[in-house]
Amino acid sequence: MLTKIVRTVANQLILFILIFGLYVIAHGHLTPGGGFQGGAIVVSGIVMLLVAFNSKELKKSIRERVLSVMESTGALVFAALAFAGLGTVFFYNFLVGSPIFGDIPPTGPNPGNLWTGGYIPIMNYAVGLKVIAGLSAVVLALALFASGEEMEE
């Protein structure tokens, strides 16, 4: 565990890092970024917590079962959306024009509308969930292995 200054700053900063990561995930179909990148940002915040506090403290708030369920949910939603458009072709964007994320933007530069993109935003959420859960599980497992602790089931 590092000094009180580092811990306090990390405590204040984690909120902004989480918000920025979730913003990058949610705007993946409008701006550069997406599920993978936003998930990596969120996990970098978790790594900051891991450095500021030790892995024993972080183990109390993150459970492996929750991470496992999150990762599996992301993968299942991603694959299910891929298979849902199989009537036309694999990975067919069947949600364009539908009431869910179905608006079609004008071709060319435009301000951007969050309610566009068909299944791309949902896939971004799924991939982001998957990356957050997977990478934080890896980081936590490595930290716990290095410190000789045991992972909470």
Added chain:
Amino acid sequence: MRESTGLGALIVLVGLLVVGMVAFIHPFGYPSPTAMDDYIIDNAQRETGSNSVVASVVFDYRGLDTLGEATILFTAVTGVLLLLRTTKRKKDSP
């Protein structure tokens, strides 16, 4: 002495190879077949409704590759957790 001569020859050879490759490299920014690029740039917003053409390529036109990427991530996480997880083991279990 002979080892260092061989190493020098290898370095010179690799250097010549790199210089040759840079000399005959394809000019940057001028792709030779542009049909697919033009199609995606013209139609991505209308077909996928996504402003970010990169996102539409990653998740729609080339979704199968993204599925492979996700599978790689899943496999990596599974491997790390399988190898490095240290859980408490009961005394009587083998």
